[in-house]
Amino acid sequence: MIRWGIIGLGNMGQKFANAIKETSNSKIVSVASKDNNKIKIFKNNFSFTDLVVYNDYNEIIKDKNVNAIYIATLNNTHFELIKKCSENNKNILCEKPFTLSYDEGREVFDYIIKNNTIFYEGFAYRSHPQTKIIQDIVENNELGEIKNIQSSFGFKINKIKPDSRLFDKKLGGGAILDVGCYPLSILNLFYKDPDSYKFLNAKGNLTHTNVDDFAEAEIEINKKIRCQIQVSFKENYQNKTIIEGQNGKLIINSPWLPEKQTSLEISQGNSYYKKIVNSDLSLYANQIEKVSNNFEKNKKDDKFLVNIQSSLAIMKNMSIWSKLIKK
Numbered sequence: 268m269i270r271w272g273i274i275g276l277g278n279m280g281q282k283f284a285n286a287i288k289e290t291s292n293s294k295i296v297s298v299a300s301k302d303n304n305k306i307k308i309f310k311n312n313f314s315f316t317d318l319v320v321y322n323d324y325n326e327i328i329k330d331k332n333v334n335a336i337y338i339a340t341l342n343n344t345h346f347e348l349i350k351k352c353s354e355n356n357k358n359i360l361c362e363k364p365f366t367l368s369y370d371e372g373r374e375v376f377d378y379i380i381k382n383n384t385i386f387y388e389g390f391a392y393r394s395h396p397q398t399k400i401i402q403d404i405v406e407n408n409e410l411g412e413i414k415n416i417q418s419s420f421g422f423k424i425n426k427i428k429p430d431s432r433l434f435d436k437k438l439g440g441g442a443i444l445d446v447g448c449y450p451l452s453i454l455n456l457f458y459k460d461p462d463s464y465k466f467l468n469a470k471g472n473l474t475h476t477n478v479d480d481f482a483e484a485e486i487e488i489n490k491k492i493r494c495q496i497q498v499s500f501k502e503n504y505q506n507k508t509i510i511e512g513q514n515g516k517l518i519i520n521s522p523w524l525p526e527k528q529t530s531l532e533i534s535q536g537n538s539y540y541k542k543i544v545n546s547d548l549s550l551y552a553n554q555i556e557k558v559s560n561n562f563e564k565n566k567k568d569d570k571f572l573v574n575i576q577s578s579l580a581i582m583k584n585m586s587i588w589s590k591l592i593k594k
Contacts (some may be wrong), residue, residue, distance in 0.1 A: 275340035286551035342439025410512030418450035421504030471592030
């Protein structure tokens with residue numbers, strides 16, 4: 268049984284606490300927030316027994332009864348918190364993005380390796396049963412040689428609020444940092460070497476707060492696979508991922524937030540079928556159960572999770588993308 272501590276009691280901290288009730292190998296023993304009102308709301312919403320509460324992040328990280336930390340704070344805090352957790356021998360699940368830049372990512376990587384910490388980044392969709400089916404379809408050559416991948420994540424925000432975490436540069440705002448990691452992570456599921464990626468072109472838009480609210484890029488992988496990725500705070504995209512091969516096409520209708528029941532569409536020549544995917548657990552419960560299982564087994568690599576090596580590869584390409592749209 269993994270004894271979890273949560274740092275940050277905002278939206279994702281609440282979702283984590285709600286989902287953990289579905290799992291069989293995890294429990295919350297401690298939480299930390301600098302906001303007393305959020306602590307009060309959390310206590311009202313949940314009735315975890317013997318819960319230890321801290322106002323100081325350092326105290327929960329030092330708590331010897333906690334053996335894993337879920338980091339659900341603002342993006343700009345992840346860098347220091349990951350380092351402190353690693354120094355105190357706490358295994359980590361951190362919300363994306365795990366850092367704000369590739370340089371920060373490399374420093375965190377060194378800490379994780381030096382302290383022999385197990386680290387995973389919070390791409391919950393990777394633990395959903397849908398991901399294994401997608402990978403099997405591609406690896407079993409049902410689509411033939413992959414030629415093209417299209418992937419997007421966009422939602423409309425009506426008003427730019429400069430102090431919002433999405434639009435404040437100091438807080439790690441911007442569409443690429445907030446959701447650009449998703450389409451890059453689906454490419455990374457199949458092609459992990461960031462050096463095999465070549466950005467052919469990229470464009471985007473910067474707001475008056477100096478963060479991007481829209482970005483797209485065309486990427487070539489292994490000199491043969493063309494990929495088109497898009498992210499936006501300005502428009503509600505279909506948020507689908509389409510993988511096309513010589514012999515067929517796969518449409519992932521809910522790539523990022525699959526429900527307990529979701530669907531895939533597969534076309535092969537004149538043949539078409541829809542595959543329904545069922546999951547016993549909700550999206551975040553799947554992730555918690557799998558991460559906890561890996562922590563118990565001291566397992567640092569899992570193709571259905573994003574570990575520190577994969578996180579760094581994704582961050583490298585996010586940094587390249589960000590620099591290209593600012594030229």
